[in-house]
Amino acid sequence: MQTMPPPTALSQPRLPQQPQYVISDEDHARRKRIHQAWAAYRGELAPPLAQIPGQPDDNVLSNRCKAIVRRGVSFLFGKELEISVEEGAPQEAQDLLDTVWGRKETRIPLLQKLGMNGAMAGCPFIRVVPEPDHTFRLVVVDPAIVNIQTAPQDCETVLLYCLEYCSDEQDDLGKPRRVSYREEIACIDPDSDPNTPDPTIDTDASWQIQHWSRIGERGPWTPAGEPILWDYPFPPLFHCQNLAMPNDPWGEPDITQDIIGLNNALNLTLSDINRNIKLYGNPIIYATGMGDGSLAIQPGRVMELPLSESKIVAVPITSDLTNALAFADDLRSDGDEVSGVPGVATGRMKDLPRGQISGIALELMFMPLLSKTEEKRCLYGAMIIAVSKAL
Numbered sequence: 001m002q003t004m005p006p007p008t009a010l011s012q013p014r015l016p017q018q019p020q021y022v023i024s025d026e027d028h029a030r031r032k033r034i035h036q037a038w039a040a041y042r043g044e045l046a047p048p049l050a051q052i053p054g055q056p057d058d059n060v061l062s063n064r065c066k067a068i069v070r071r072g073v074s075f076l077f078g079k080e081l082e083i084s085v086e087e088g089a090p091q092e093a094q095d096l097l098d099t100v101w102g103r104k105e106t107r108i109p110l111l112q113k114l115g116m117n118g119a120m121a122g123c124p125f126i127r128v129v130p131e132p133d134h135t136f137r138l139v140v141v142d143p144a145i146v147n148i149q150t151a152p153q154d155c156e157t158v159l160l161y162c163l164e165y166c167s168d169e170q171d172d173l174g175k176p177r178r179v180s181y182r183e184e185i186a187c188i189d190p191d192s193d194p195n196t197p198d199p200t201i202d203t204d205a206s207w208q209i210q211h212w213s214r215i216g217e218r219g220p221w222t223p224a225g226e227p228i229l230w231d232y233p234f235p236p237l238f239h240c241q242n243l244a245m246p247n248d249p250w251g252e253p254d255i256t257q258d259i260i261g262l263n264n265a266l267n268l269t270l271s272d273i274n275r276n277i278k279l280y281g282n283p284i285i286y287a288t289g290m291g292d293g294s295l296a297i298q299p300g301r302v303m304e305l306p307l308s309e310s311k312i313v314a315v316p317i318t319s320d321l322t323n324a325l326a327f328a329d330d331l332r333s334d335g336d337e338v339s340g341v342p343g344v345a346t347g348r349m350k351d352l353p354r355g356q357i358s359g360i361a362l363e364l365m366f367m368p369l370l371s372k373t374e375e376k377r378c379l380y381g382a383m384i385i386a387v388s389k390a391l
Contacts, residue, residue, distance in 0.1 A: 018213055019184055019221055021162035022150075027147050030121075030250065034144045036122040037255040040065040040263065048268035049275060058278060060270035064263045064332070065255050067346040068339045069119045072254055074372045075345075076380065077111040080104045084390055100136050100391055113140045115380070118242030119254035125239045126383070136391060145191060148239075148249050155249050161185040161237050182212040182221060185235050205233045234390045240383035243375060251379070259338055266331040273324050283314040305362065340368040 047059040082146045085093045101107050116123035121143035149160040163183040171177050189205040211224035240249025288311045336342045344365050
């Protein structure tokens, strides 16, 4: 599918022969990190222990990544968000914003999806799509298919957005094939003025949209029609950083490789504890002087041994279960510190306070998450304002 239905071309720009953007190794690495973050969110974590043949699986998979994302998005976009025009603006402008952003039941899920994409990729994207009835629709775009080209010495000035994804389809004969789709949204600025997020600046800039397709992994791209002129000083695609990151258009995600590593380490520790309890939770008992006989151990039953010198002995097993549980708790705490989402925010009963607690103490408990949320509000808020101005 295409990410945007091609509107009627306002003019006929020069048709580029092939796409401008070249996918780099860093683009491939970033896409891989995004897929790994989503896999961790869905709980698709590698089992740390090999299953013993013929026995139940001892692996314990505790998904800490999902709790981090859900709680962060809830703090950021959990309540109704009012989007209003400035004082003195015409009522028609407010009506338009209310229509496009939608009512609460539409607006909040839209923003929450945006926040989840930011938590995974570090940079969420939202697109303004014109509708045939002269209205607009806001679409959350998957960051894994987006690549950004910025000005050589200004990483905050975007010159081109490249959207690329693949689809497994069938040809006319019913044979499977892989089709790649690409869309390039390129800035056209005759006087090369700085392109700023404010649509009132550099009004002579516009954007050109071109769709391409390709069958297979290699070969030339085929343009899908003529270029489309987006005759506005702002692009149809808006983005922001999830968490501030200098010198890079992509911000910092919530789910990073170190957090996934801590989650895997926690699962390994919990799985080891679970297997040790299964194997050594009960003492190993043996008897002497029984010959080829065996013991049938039953609760409340007194066993009679055949010989007076026969003995029943329990093998003492040394297990450091206490320290193992303490280490697992340390891993959870490390995850809380790195993610900025304390256990008290995720509802962990052990961390919930008991009795009366002061407001200052309660604020200190949530301070990491509150500080993180305030940073996100500035970044996401600037994008919401830019989208609303563009509308």
